[in-house]
Amino acid sequence: MLDRNAPPYLSAALWRGLKGRCPSCGDGKLLHSYLSVTPHCPSCGEPYGHLRADDMPPWLTVFVVAHLVIPPMLYLEQLYQPNVWAQAIGWSVLSLALTLALLPRAKGAVLALMWSLKSEGTERG
Numbered sequence: 001m002l003d004r005n006a007p008p009y010l011s012a013a014l015w016r017g018l019k020g021r022c023p024s025c026g027d028g029k030l031l032h033s034y035l036s037v038t039p040h041c042p043s044c045g046e047p048y049g050h051l052r053a054d055d056m057p058p059w060l061t062v063f064v065v066a067h068l069v070i071p072p073m074l075y076l077e078q079l080y081q082p083n084v085w086a087q088a089i090g091w092s093v094l095s096l097a098l099t100l101a102l103l104p105r106a107k108g109a110v111l112a113l114m115w116s117l118k119s120e121g122t123e124r125g
């Protein structure tokens with residue numbers, strides 16, 4: 001029998017966080033602007049204002065963007081040696097776009113992970 005009040009699995013909570021949705025219900029928005037955490041879920045009322053993701057979302061974003069951009073950049077350089085200015089502009093724009101797209105998703109996933117682990121979200125013990 002499915003318990004409707006049971007917390008979601010970690011994978012479901014992470015997926016909801018990646019989509020910017022409340023890890024608990026999946027309906028309400030987790031971020032009310034680009035990176036600001038909503039104090040409470042507008043749908044289920046779950047509190048999120050106390051969670052502080054700190055530096056984890058930017059570190060995660062840099063890790064992912066670097067692994068997405070650097071291999072094709074090196075591969076393209078090996079094959080065609082394109083113009084340096086074209087590469088500098090192109091790879092910079094791609095890196096910036098990926099960073100801006102992935103940063104709120106990384107923050108949502110980190111907040112969902114903290115929520116799932118019942119992390120207090122503060123540095124106090």
Ligand SMILES: [Zn+2]
Binds near residue numbers: 023024026042
């Ligand atoms: Zn909710």
